[in-house]
Amino acid sequence: MALATFEGSQTALRRLAMVLCATSLTVAASFMFATVVQADGFDWLDVVRITLMAIAAFWLAWGGCIAFFGILFPDESHPRSGPVPEGRTAVLLPIYNEATGPVFARLAAIMRSVGQLKAADQFDFFVLSDTTRLEVAEKERQAYEALLAQEGAGGRLFYRRREKNIGRKAGNIADFVTTSGGAYEYMLVLDADSLMEGETILEMVRRMEADPRLGLLQSLPRIIGLDTLFGRLLQFATSLYGPYFARGLAAVQGGEGSFWGHNALIRTRAFAASCGMAPLQGEPPFGGHILSHDTIEAALLARDGWTVRLDPDLTGSYEEAPANMVDYAKRDRRWCQGNLQHGRVLVAPRFRFWSRLAILQGIFAYLASPIWFLFLIASLAAPLAAPAPVYFDGHSPFPVFPHPETATALALLFGLVALLILPKLLLAIRALADGSTAEFGGPLRLLVSFLLETVLTSMLAPLHMMFTCRSVVQVLTGADSGWPAAERDDGSLSFATSLSATWWIVVTGVAGILFSNYFVPELFYWLLPVAVPMALAPVLIWSTASVSLGKATARIGLFAVPADQKPVAVAAEMHNVLNAAATEPAPALVSEAIA
Template identity: 35%
Template sequence: MSTVSTTMKTPTRARMTARRAAFALLVSGTWTAATVTMLHLLAVDGLNWGEGALTACFALSIPMVVIGFWNSAIGTGILLFARDPLRSVAPFAANAVPWRQGRVAIVMPIYNEDVERVFRHLRGAVASLDAAGLSEDCEVFLLSDSTDPAIRAAEEARFADWRHADGQPARLHYRHRPDNTGFKAGNLWDFVETWGDDFEYMVVLDADSAMTGEAIDRLVRVMDGNPRLGILQSLAVGLPADSAFARVFQFGMRHGMLTHTVGAAWWQGDSGPYWGHNAAVRLRPFREACKLPVLPGKPPLGGHVLSHDQVEAALMRAHGYEVRVLPVEGGSFEEMPPTVPDFVQRDLRWCQGNMQYLQLIGRRGFRLLGRVQLSLAILMYLGAPFWLLFMLLGLGQAMTGGPFGGTLVEAGALDAPVAATGIALLVAMLGMTFAPKLLGYLHALFDGERRRGYGGGLRVLSGAVTEIVFSAVFAPAMMVAQSVFVCGLAFGRTVRWEAQQRDGHLVPVRDALRGLWLQTALGLAGGVALTVYAPAILPWAAPVLIGLVLAAPFTWATSHPAAGRLLARAGLCASPEERDGGRVERLRPLPAHASSGGPMLPAEARGSRIE
């Protein structure tokens, strides 16, 4: 049996070092230029402590904006201009074997999840493998930590029915753990210790994950062809959904993720990301290297590691195995939270988990890029509180005659040179903030196959406008939610890691106001203060203030079933799968299995109950 179809060497260490140095120079240069510009803007009439604090907050709030911009800019350039984009960022993919050789465990850890959804996704993956003739040497493990007796009984009954109906019941396994020590990571580790020696790989699915058999087979064949590859992450995209919020969010995420991931893969190389699901893991090195420590202290920052994925990736890389992402769209999906409160809850869970990395980042044993990945995960959430503090300090300065009052404001307008500098900086920062999605839309417009998959240029443009407005309104509310939570972590605030709400539901206005009263109050207070004390600044602050004031009605509107139906009828923010069941793959596909085919794509995230 042939082991490798086409061998392709990965970039040399010297070339990867050069790429990483170039990326670091681009990021540091852009960050420095933005910070110096802000300092110049604030120090026109001298620099006091308040203006120094403003500059520091600005500098600390923008690293992830700059990094995201350059990732997406590089990724867009590769997608549009490289002769073979996949070879540019993932040449290891050409080493995929023609036939899968290792035994595969498909594992899904669950905790009080909707039983219908769990079995729809898991049985769909198995049926897809069977239809394509790819299920040989695959076994399935449903790993339950459920504590609700009714849910557990339903899991057992549905699993028994599945085994009875399946032609190969011995390949199906259900295990219930009496407690959920270590949460999801502990659930998976229990599987690794119990069954890990029986399999070469595990493919990890979450309860909201959906993968085709072809996508699973593709990951494992690439792993087979690259013996030093420890974790291979697929590019998961959002499933079509009835909820207006989920529909619009997945549209923007899908376009932004492709360009961002391709650009990041260009410089991260063998030290790439792991997102904890829709990925293939080589079990032997995982068992040897990736047991997670219990952090000293009490939650929220102590105890069991919650966001396990990036820590496991860093440990795998420290053990000498590669962690890579395969930036190819097709066959790998996940459901999006259906409403603003559900998204906030999920995001704050990630925030708490990522902040635990503060205890891990300095530990011995990690490689440099592993520490970089952990640092980036922390920076994802530190930008928001510094940006909010920047705006609050700026408001205070304006009200007390600081940099945007007094000598800089004459006859209700800013001094012209200062205003020009400020406007240029504002435009640049807004451009970089929205660049991942804007460049993703640009790529979709210029790539004929991708453009047709979304129904043509007009469909892409209308969806892009809808999503950009959506993001502009939504972002300020998330900034405040993240800021309050990060600050609360220092005082022991925590979130409970419970099962997520994945079904669509209407959020009443009263509940929206109760949950987002602080955003509303900050927006109204800021608008009144600027109107009275610094009206010249009001147009600059208007996008943020409008988003804060509209947070509650936005939450209600985007959860309303009528909004979802309206977007669907108009064809706004529709994915290729929703349009015709097609699949868009701009990057060159891997050599196909001789009998591959029969993709079983969930047409939409059903079970999306609208109340």
Template identity: 30%
Template sequence: MPWVQIENVNSFHPSDERPALRRALFLLLCLVVALPLAGLLWRVLSPGGWTGWEVAVAALYLGTLPWTAICVANALIGLLILLAKPDPPAFVVPQVALPPGPPLRTAIAVCIRNEAMEAVLPPLARLLGGLEAAGEAGRFTLWFLSDTRDPLHAAAEDAAIAGFAAARPPGGIPVRHRRRADNTGFKAGNVMDFLDHHAEDHELALMLDADSEMSAPAVLRLVHAMRADPRLALLQQLIVGRPAPRAFPRLFQFGMRAGMRAWATGQGWWQLDDGPYWGHNAILRIAPFREHARLGLLPDGSAILSHDQVEAVRLHATGWRVRCLPSEDGSLEGNPPALPEFLARDVRWGAGNMQYRHLILRPGLRAMGRWQLAQAMLLFLCAPLWWGMLLAGIGNALIGGGATTPMGPLAALVLATWLGNAAPKLLGFAELLARPDRAAPYGGRAAVLRGAAAEILFSLLTEPVSLINKSLALGRLALGARDGWAPQNRAERGVAWADAARLLLPHTLLGLAAAAALATVSATALLLAAPFLAGPILAIPLCVATASPGLSAWLVRHRIAATPEELAAAPAAGRTEAMAPAARPVQDAASHG
């Protein structure tokens, strides 16, 4: 669809929500966070005059400051709503009475490409069974949208889906399957091809990925909201990690869950009808999506990879509502099983998000849509800014420029900045600790504290490694690399020492070199940088350990970072045995992504 100027026929905001006021308050809160940090930066760098290295440090820090402020502002607003409102999701996305009329026909669309169908099908069986038990079978059709090209994978996929369909009860939800002849446009092209040629008798489409899992009540809540608000084009539900026995996804998703709950609740309060789309665990209205969210090619002829947010801003631009329901209930996904897959996913997402530079100034978008594209790029651009700041600080120390730096304010700046960037998950943990009823599904407040402590240590070690990897990936993109959008490995696995070393040796060498340089200057400077450098230095053993069955079984046995879904899945006596990871053959880290 051409990018043309579009008239915004209506903002469609309910009168009592006052979006302009909410956004002004959000901006004010961001300034309240950012200005003291900028003042503290000045206090750290200004004594003794400015060196060129210090100017670089200041410029790089100021580049990261918007992200820090956004983290704090979203999390604070989210925490206030989570603590003050009995049903925060309903406060963010108000439910209204259902209008009269027939129910909306909904296609459950599952995008697959070279997937292990034995993992894809059981969650879908549970969803269909729940919808059928609720008497909703006549409203839904399950569609598998396949982009699988390998003949062996395709044959196995066909057989698995045929067996799944044959096992469904008579009169149940129909199961359909189609495979494209080519993969034009990747996932976005797959979805639009389905909407163009196979969805004519449906009004809504529930979008699921191969690792998605949704409950029948969650799906029916989304359908209800779409029927209640005919100007709602897309409703994105919050997504949390499926129960994971392996250490890496287990620890990662424990913090991500707490952070996203606070972040999405706060963001939903001020973004209102200009919400995000994350590509799955969401429901869309087919007619406006097909008309307004059709994507063209980029100027170089390539397809848009991170399509979901672009589709959302296209819907915003034409006056359709896009909302995020910040509810965890019944909406799950799988997370990368080990550090190599996590880093590979970051590379894919970074390549997609950086394409937004071609789109952000196109005509027809609203200011909020442009900001969302900028924010998506900022998430990845902060990585080289952080590492550039550290390297500039080391350069300044080596020439003696840090001799007059006040260590107290520097330590305060480092701590305050870390607290700001970690604010969503820290305040998410705080919500659970402040509300015993919400901590109870996690095993109580003591269990939340144990999980939070383990996750904070884990993230302190892994996040600097991720920042290095993002920086290297952006560097390759700047030099013209095109990594594409490869299929993902979702299976649990171990990581061999040799594979971890081959992947992470550059990260380790950078950490060691930075530590050695600081050690020659000041023990205090090395101590302040140690939390940032420990992860890269330990990246190889960290990668192996967090994929190992031993550590994983220990975490499960002690219920550290256990989620409510895990604790509810099995009786207490059999939970450890049920969740304990089995030994699996080690696979080559370079073969996945």
């Protein structure tokens, strides 16, 4: 009890420090911006701009503080050895209209990794299908029976398909809990693109058995398996910066942490008792079943006194991600609807303060882009709405000119850029200082990769802003994203596809350039870093979706990640399974043998 009280006080102090740090930076940025805009008079549009700036600056400052805390606070120490777990664990693989071969190859690799453990007989595997396409469902059944025969996994591997996928993924998991969950102390929830090492899974079970109040343990999945330039940028950024951001997040969220929906271990009885979610009243997009269920499930567990914890030191947890920006935006569209839907449950009774803050952060992750866009629009409109300068105020025979605030404006600009880049720079310097550069190709390649990643992601940022703005508008106007299956091909795009997906961004960027040039020329050069990438959107999308460019960077050691230097065993096994399936005749199916 004393230890829990100490840890709670420590977490509270960290949270207070985080809020004070982010608030101080926001106040400073807002004051500087107010100084700039009042130079030629002050009107209602300036109030709007200052308000938008303050909100957006707080979001940037918050992210920067999380990264800084990740450097400041080390990983919590957890012993890496322990007895063989006594409780049984169900490994759950929910799928929905997925490419069958890769999904079952990943599952086979995980099963073989777990099979090497002394505690292998404590784990069972469940494929929970919500597939609606009958031809895909048939392929799933065949793949399941083939895997069952290959692994000799009778009594350990199960397949179930729901005829009606009520509640989507959350409903899929809930169906398992109500029908089979009582047989298992723990359940490990995966995604269709998840990969996990057996030792990591075992370690997570050990940690949960060591803490009877631990309701959910979230690992930090590393992104692997992407070959496009966009994918390699994403892998590099998440490998270099992700652990520190996760460490900072873990330091301030304490036992009221996040659930990211996959690669997490859950205490089954805690989930069953706490995480029932009724559909929200009304129609989608704000009503109906909760789409982004994971954040709410974490809040429900914390509300009932269960610890929800993120352990960034858990290695051996992996996932894939969209390999191009178009697919990334499609996934974000679904997440956007789910997170904005959380506004309906933000004031739910008995939620912990940090759980509410996590929900609010998720909402604001998507509102930040429209806020920045509205700020740009207001800044372009402000000079047109400003009153003409008064050179003679009646108190002096000499003209009084507006005081230029160029220096303050530049200082503010550099300050905002620093909030974006400085955390990443500090993390790169930390990698250089602690000797981990070998994992990223060495000091020189790490430095060059950092610079290129910063430039390229800065160019892609306006496009991400526009895609997110469109998603928010669609949700607010009542468009339902549905439940599309994820795209998991190599990620390459034709130029025609890139143009079709971004022509409206091009129009917006060109319009902004022309408008500023003719009506507010004093803002022309300030707008170019945002408008030029928008005008070049198809080229940027198409080129970053190139597999050949991505592989070219790999050949010269740019955007290298630890998985490039030391291949991931479970990923290598997955590829072995895929290669074997492509070259060897399929074994007789169980159903055929019985027939």
